[in-house]
Amino acid sequence: MSNIHWYPGHIAKAQRELQEKLNLIDVIIEVIDARLPFSSKYAEVEKLTKGKPRLIIFNKSDLTDKSELEKWENYYKEKYSLPVISTNSNTNNIKEIINQTILLASEMLEKRKAKGLLPRAVRTVVIGMPNVGKSTIINRLTKSSKAKTGQKAGVTRNQQWVRINDKLELLDTPGIIPPIQSDVEINLKLATIGSIGENSYDDEFVASELLKILAKIDEKKLREYYNLNNDEITLETVALARNWIKKGAEADIERTSKFVLVNFRQCKIGKFILDELPV
Secondary structure (H helix, E strand, C coil): CCCCCCCCCCHHHHHHHHHHHHCCCEEEEEEEEEECCCCCCCCCHHHHCCCCCCEEEEEEEHHCCCCHHHHHHHHHHHHHHCCCEEEEECCCCHHHHHHHHHHHHHHHHHHHHHCCCCCCCEEEEECCCCCHHHHHHHHHHHHCCCCCCCCCCCCCCCCEEEECCCCEEEEECCCCCCCCCHHHHHHHHHHCCCCCHHCCCHHHHHHHHHHHHHHHHHHHHHHHHHHHCCCCCCCHHHHHHCCEECCCCCEEEHHHHHHHHHHHCCCHHHHHHHCCCCC
16 A cells, blocks of 8 residues: 545645635744654645745654754745744743744734734634644643644644734644645655554555665664664564564564554654755
8 A cells, every 4th residue: 555645524624714714814833743844844835824924843853863953944944934943842942932923923013003903912823734743832832731632643623712822812723734645755754753544554554665764864773773783674674573473474564564653753763854855
């Protein structure tokens, strides 16, 4: 199973509702998984947001190589002229996110003032692929658990307005994923981080391809973690190295596939960025 498609109905509905409400929004906060700075970026975001000011959040940055992530931060700043903030569960830069969001709305606020309109709170929205940590960012912004969080894709299902402070209001929305994704590699990478529903892909295919990607990035680290020495890096050799054998002396590929995916998601193999930085 090499083709992966996942577009639940509640996400399609959320996107339609978001498009309808964009006229109420002043600033977009786009959350991207730092392990996939390109693949977990919503491809149609410019069309969707219609040129509104946008802040990029590279979330889960503690799961990546810091020096490589800095290169991606600079790439976004230079190519898209967008402010970028990297965050994770251990950092306390929520105030920076709030201040930057309000700063991005300064032109809008000045226009309102020039028209003689009363001041109001900046209205923002957090968007992103499922399972990139969008709801966790919202919870930290609001210092509460008003928005649901979870490890599986598509946990947040209902839109809700959340007041952060007197200067900022936030519209929580479900994560967004393109309705038609023809790029098999992007689908694959989204599956590795759990951004696609687990029933929509084959663990063996995704885990096998993940091993190939990781081997290209740091083969030595991969061999050391799975104790493979000079063996070919495959699900079978990983299974055999752990003595995971089924009846009939066959390697337990199903168990090994799930094991490899969990290892990567929990950062046990090492800190990786799966996307290649554009030249």
